[in-house]
Amino acid sequence: MSLFALAVDYGTSNTVAILRWPDGKTRPLLPSAVYAMADGHLATGRDAINSAKLDPVRFEPNPKRHVDEPDLLLGDATVPLVRVATEARQVAGRQDLRCPL
Numbered sequence: 001m002s003l004f005a006l007a008v009d010y011g012t013s014n015t016v017a018i019l020r021w022p023d024g025k026t027r028p029l030l031p032s033a034v035y036a037m038a039d040g041h042l043a044t045g046r047d048a049i050n051s052a053k054l055d056p057v058r059f060e061p062n063p064k065r066h067v068d069e070p071d072l073l074l075g076d077a078t079v080p081l082v083r084v085a086t087e088a089r090q091v092a093g094r095q096d097l098r099c100p101l
Contacts, residue, residue, distance in 0.1 A: 006088045015064070019088050029087055035059045036074035 005020040017029040035048035036058045043051045052059035058075035066072050072079045080086075089095055 004088075004092050004094060017088070019091055021092070027091065029091060032063060033059070033061045034063055034072070034074065034079070036077035036079060040077070042079065 003022060007018050007020075009016040015032040018026050019029055020026045033045055033048040033052075035043040035051040037043055037051065042048075048059060049061070052061075055075060058077065060066070060072060060074060063072055063081070066081065070081065072081055
């Protein structure tokens with residue numbers, strides 16, 4: 001059986017997460033910076049940094065500083081800190097994707 005694989009290097013200022021498909025194709029996921037959009041979606045990386053100009057209270061440039069908390073408050077949005085696994089499942093199109101969280 002071919003499996004998807006998720007590797008995460010969760011650094012202080014940068015996060016590198018790579019999703020590998022069974023055929024060997026890879027895709028990077030989720031740079032560290034995060035911004036809660038008004039519609040409930042999360043912007044990450046450069047999109048988050050650019051969006052922060054609209055409402056800085058909805059922005060977190062270093063989410064690792066909150067790693068010991070179950071959730072991250074971004075403006076009026078509460079975001080669970082298992083977002084990497086959620087994003088990987090969405091990108092892979094597979095809800096059965098397992099991540100060691």
